[in-house]
Amino acid sequence: MINGTIINYYFICKTKLWLHAHRINLEDNSEDVRIGKVLHEINENKVQEVSFENIKLDKITKEYVIEVKKSDSDIKAAKLQLLYYLYRLKQKGIIKKGRLELFEKNKQDKKIHTVILDEKEEARLLKILEEIDQLIELSAPPKPVFTNKCKRCAYYEFCFL
Numbered sequence: 332m333i334n335g336t337i338i339n340y341y342f343i344c345k346t347k348l349w350l351h352a353h354r355i356n357l358e359d360n361s362e363d364v365r366i367g368k369v370l371h372e373i374n375e376n377k378v379q380e381v382s383f384e385n386i387k388l389d390k391i392t393k394e395y396v397i398e399v400k401k402s403d404s405d406i407k408a409a410k411l412q413l414l415y416y417l418y419r420l421k422q423k424g425i426i427k428k429g430r431l432e433l434f435e436k437n438k439q440d441k442k443i444h445t446v447i448l449d450e451k452e453e454a455r456l457l458k459i460l461e462e463i464d465q466l467i468e469l470s471a472p473p474k475p476v477f478t479n480k481c482k483r484c485a486y487y488e489f490c491f492l
């Protein structure tokens with residue numbers, strides 16, 4: 332079943348998406364993952380994480396679903412992930428707006444983006460969900476394409492060594 336991580340990987344790397352969806356998970360001790368975990372823990376101390384089915388939300392308030400990220404480098408992916416959460420909540424009759432909080436490395440400031448699941452965004456999301464289903468159904472992962480993200484990726488050795 333599609334989850335937030337799979338949605339996030341759609342813009343990051345299709346190979347990674349396929350590997351994760353097929354539960355080929357490698358231990359990732361990269362700095363990015365460690366920062367992500369620390370942010371997650373800080374966040375967890377403030378408001379309890381909310382889980383339903385295979386979805387984990389960082390925070391939920393009366394009006395917003397809040398997702399916290401460590402940088403704005405994958406903002407498209409983070410926004411899509413949040414749209415997906417809004418969509419899944421909407422299917423349960425819960426209507427919320429999304430709030431993406433981006434922390435820059437070594438900075439106290441955070442940038443905030445509001446994400447709204449309107450008709451246009453929902454249609455775009457559904458099209459992407461269809462593409463993701465087709466990708467996952469492939470019998471082998473899409474051929475890896477080297478990008479500047481690869482050296483920090485847990486699958487680097489799997490893909491290129």
Ligand code: SF4
Pocket residue numbers: 343344345346347475476477478480481482484485486487488490
């Ligand atoms: S190493 Fe690169 S190509 Fe391989 S899964 Fe990671 S991001 Fe994708």
